[in-house]
Amino acid sequence: MTPRFDLTPPAPDLSAALQACIDNKTKPLGALGRLEALALQIGQVLGSTAPEPGTPHLLVCAGDHGTLRDARGRGLSAYPADVTWQMVVNFLAGGAAINVLAREGGMTLHIADCGVAHDFGARPGLIDARVAPGTASWFDGPAMTPAQCAQALENGARIARDIAAGGARVLGFGEMGIGNTASASLITHLLTGAPMDDCVGRGTGLGDAALADKKRVLAGLAADYAGPRDAFAVLAAFGGFEIATMAGAMLGAAQSRMLLLIDGFISSAAALVAQTHAPALRDYCVFSHRSQERGHAIQLEHMGAQPLLDLDLRLGEGTGAALAWPLVRAAAAILRDMASFDSAGVSKA
Ligand SMILES: O=C(O)c1ccc[n+]([C@@H]2O[C@H](COP(=O)([O-])O)[C@@H](O)[C@H]2O)c1
Numbered sequence: 175m176t177p178r179f180d181l182t183p184p185a186p187d188l189s190a191a192l193q194a195c196i197d198n199k200t201k202p203l204g205a206l207g208r209l210e211a212l213a214l215q216i217g218q219v220l221g222s223t224a225p226e227p228g229t230p231h232l233l234v235c236a237g238d239h240g241t242l243r244d245a246r247g248r249g250l251s252a253y254p255a256d257v258t259w260q261m262v263v264n265f266l267a268g269g270a271a272i273n274v275l276a277r278e279g280g281m282t283l284h285i286a287d288c289g290v291a292h293d294f295g296a297r298p299g300l301i302d303a304r305v306a307p308g309t310a311s312w313f314d315g316p317a318m319t320p321a322q323c324a325q326a327l328e329n330g331a332r333i334a335r336d337i338a339a340g341g342a343r344v345l346g347f348g349e350m351g352i353g354n355t356a357s358a359s360l361i362t363h364l365l366t367g368a369p370m371d372d373c374v375g376r377g378t379g380l381g382d383a384a385l386a387d388k389k390r391v392l393a394g395l396a397a398d399y400a401g402p403r404d405a406f407a408v409l410a411a412f413g414g415f416e417i418a419t420m421a422g423a424m425l426g427a428a429q430s431r432m433l434l435l436i437d438g439f440i441s442s443a444a445a446l447v448a449q450t451h452a453p454a455l456r457d458y459c460v461f462s463h464r465s466q467e468r469g470h471a472i473q474l475e476h477m478g479a480q481p482l483l484d485l486d487l488r489l490g491e492g493t494g495a496a497l498a499w500p501l502v503r504a505a506a507a508i509l510r511d512m513a514s515f516d517s518a519g520v521s522k523a
C-alpha cells in the first residue's frame with residue numbers, strides 16, 4: 175500500500191561538460207560565485223549546456239490540521255484555522271502575496287485543495303486533490319491513515335506529472351495551512367534527530383508564553399510517538415495533507431526531470447520527507463531562501479543546502495520560491511547565452 179518513488183540522479187555524465195562550459199565563459203574563473211553552481215545544477219537537471227527553463231510553474235498546496243480544531247492544540251498557531259480556507263479564496267481571487275509575486279515573475283500558479291475543511295463549491299482554478307476535510311488531531315492518534323497518506327502522495331505526483339506534461343521544466347512549491355509549522359517541526363525532529371526545542375518556532379507570530387507552550391506540547395507528542403521513523407510513517411503520523419501532497423509532487427516532478435524550487439520551513443519539511451525516501455531528490459532541489467522560522471536552519475543543514483536568499487521571510491505560500499526565480503532564470507541564461515573565451519576572442523589567463 176505504501177507507494178515507492180524510484181528516482182535516479184539527473185544526467186551525471188553532463189557535469190564535466192557543464193563545468194568546462196562555465197569555466198570557458200568570458201569571466202575570471204569562478205567570478206560568478208554561487209550562480210555558477212546553480213547554473214551547473216540547472217544544466218544537470220534540464221540535461222543541457224544551453225538550458226531553456228521556459229515558463230516556471232508554482233504549486234500551492236492547502237490543507238487543514240485537525241489538531242488546530244482540537245481544544246488541546248488551538249494554541250499552536252497565532253491565527254484561527256479558518257484562515258486556511260479564507261486564504262485559498264484569496265489565492266483564487268488573485269490578491270495574496272504569492273499572486274502578486276508570481277505575476278511579477280511570470281510564473282503560472284496552481285492552487286490545490288489537498289484537504290481543507292471547507293466546501294469551496296465549484297471553483298474554477300482550484301485543483302481538487304482533497305483527501306479528507308482536514309487531518310485527524312495528533313492527540314487522538316496519527317494525523318492520517320496510511321491509505322490517506324498514500325493518496326496525498328499520489329495526488330501530488332499526479333499533479334506534478336500533469337504540469338510536466340504541459341511542457342513545464344521548473345516547478346516551485348508553496349503551501350497554506352494554519353498549524354503547519356507545528357507539523358513541520360515534528361517531522362524535522364523525527365527525521366533529523368535534532369532536539370525538539372531547536373525545531374520549534376513562532377510560526378505566524380506566537381509570543382514568548384505561547385511559544386513555550388508550543389514547545390511543551392510538541393515535546394510531549396514527540397516523546398509519546400512510538401511508531402517507525404521512516405519518512406512516510408512520520409509523514410502519516412504528524413504531516414498535513416498539504417505537506418504529503420507537496421512531498422509526492424516533488425517526487426513526481428523530479429521523476430519528470432523538472433527543477434524544483436523549494437520555499438521555506440514547511441516546503442522544506444516536505445522536501446525532507448521526499449529526500450529521506452529518495453535521496454536523489456536532493457539534486458533536483460534549489461533551496462530558495464532561509465526562513466526566519468527556527469528549525470529551517472536544521473533542515474537546510476541536514477540536506478546540505480545553502481539557500482539563495484536570506485530576507486527574513488516567514489510567510490510561506492511559495493513566496494521565497496517566486497523571489498528566487500529571477501536568479502534561477504539568470505543562471506540558466508548565463509550558461510546558455512554568455513560568450514566563451516574562444517567565441518569572443520578574449521585572452522585566457
Ligand atoms: O514558509 C515558512 O517558512 C513559514 C514560516 C512560518 C509560517 N508560515 C505560514 O504560516 C502558516 C503556519 O503557521 P502556524 O503558526 O499556523 O503554524 C502556514 O500557512 C505557512 O504557510 C510559513
Ligand SMILES: Cc1cc2nc[nH]c2cc1C
Nearest residue numbers: 253257350378489490491
Ligand atoms: C493571513 C495569513 C496568510 C498566510 N499565508 C500563509 N500563511 C498565512 C497565515 C496567515 C495568518
